[in-house]
Amino acid sequence: MFGFSKSWNPRGLHAYVTGGSTGLGLALAKILVLKGAHVSIVARNQEKLDKAIEELELLRVDAAQKVLAYSFSLTSAETSTTALEAVCAPFDGKAPDAVFACAGASRPAFFVEMEAQHLEQGMRDGYWVQAWTAWAAAKMMAKQQKKGGKIVLVSSTLGYMSFLGWASYSPAKHALRGLADTLQSELMLYGISVHIYFPPTMHTPGYEEENKTKPQIVKEIEDADEGLTAEQAAKALYRGVESGQAHITGDLITSLFRASTRGASPKNNWILDGVYDAIAYVATPIWRSSVDKKVVSHRMEHHDYLAKKGFFT
């Protein structure tokens, strides 16, 4: 907390990165390879995995480094367990030293236009895709009494707050916070540390995908958030884990929300977090009231939009 503790060094350790073929996951995998870790990535698309491995191979710093890729869908307990076992096989079945659950996707839309499947998919792609990996990894680490193991989840600024359009995503990202805060306490029983990262908008393939369904009014509200590149976001995530932070943020806006929703989460820095909190104390009500105004002034246009789609008939 005050910079006295030794920072985490992944050299020679085994890091497992889900969602490791693109975006944040791939950018993080690159950092880990450069730091000398053995890195296993899992994602669904074999073509993207092949391409990712090519890129990662160029960065290896040691001939003995294992840099491996596996194709699995991680949306069920069974496949997440199978994926973890596959990833551990080249290490004699030993649990990874660090698990980074970076997989996820979002599909913003208006709540009253969402089908039940859309909401269920939101929870699957925003929560379960990481929760199952955390569950399989925690069991394996605890069984093997792997002290010093790390489990890292990836939430979002929308895990700290929310606004219109995010009814299928923000609940999932809040749920990840609840899971991380539970496990941060519970896995102390086994000497396993738990971290959770709250990235803002990231300019990744996933972001382009999400923009396809994003209502215009949501885009307007998000204008305040400049976002990070996948590389910037991965660097922030890595630094937070390196220095042992429970809640990790890498941009000013999310840091303000982190400080102002701290609750019982451990602080990262008593002085800086206090400053953030003081700024947020004034800034968030102003931000909120500007969002509320935008939403209310959008009423007529939204009504016409729904009417044209036959919503009221």
Place this chain on the structure above:
Amino acid sequence: MFGFSKSWNPRGLHAYVTGGSTGLGLALAKILVLKGAHVSIVARNQEKLDKAIEELELLRVDAAQKVLAYSFSLTSAETSTTALEAVCAPFDGKAPDAVFACAGASRPAFFVEMEAQHLEQGMRDGYWVQAWTAWAAAKMMAKQQKKGGKIVLVSSTLGYMSFLGWASYSPAKHALRGLADTLQSELMLYGISVHIYFPPTMHTPGYEEENKTKPQIVKEIEDADEGLTAEQAAKALYRGVESGQAHITGDLITSLFRASTRGASPKNNWILDGVYDAIAYVATPIWRSSVDKKVVSHRMEHHDYLAKKGFFT
């Protein structure tokens, strides 16, 4: 916010209460009947519903009041929609004026001992059982352009923070916060207000059920929370809705967490919330460190417990 706005009066309105046959839901239904509202309750167990209706009938203040009960399980989108339609039938299919989603259940346990089904059930009984009702109600209210409609969700103190034992429950209760914060913004488009209540331990049949699986160490940490009766909790919930609060708390400990995890949520009272926040600023790190100490000192005992159950073999 400053006591100038007219408080909500349910007299002659239709209130729909899920989980209305016992605990918080029943206690709230009683208040609503006493206030002169038409009240529909839904729960699974017909026997409990019959008993609840008997009690509610004694409290009616007007011969024209409709006080009705329906047996439905609310864990799917389909059944939640069907339940809502059944509840609205005696009102010519008009949407309820207020929907109180009080259904829910929890089963604390150690994460590494949880089966996949346990985690899934936690999300179903803690999140979906309310989310589907909110979804069906929001669609119906928006379609009928029911301005002034209210949707009320029930989270928990564990929707603001968490600690060991709650990995199947706290994520669901955090998810409800994410949903409420989204909808509080989005349903402004339709003039529908959204509220969420964060009760502490409530001395209800559900609490007795949850204690059956609760690990001893979790009980010890919870000792600080004296809890509320269902009647006290329902009164706090009702008062919060009456005065239009977005986040409602009815006990000191949860109010401290509310103030210190405020983020972008609207404040209830600028002065009192500031005082709570100042207290929480000092108190939560102390509380947290005491919980962490308890968890760490429980390590050996927990290891023996797992070993006896054959966890390591």
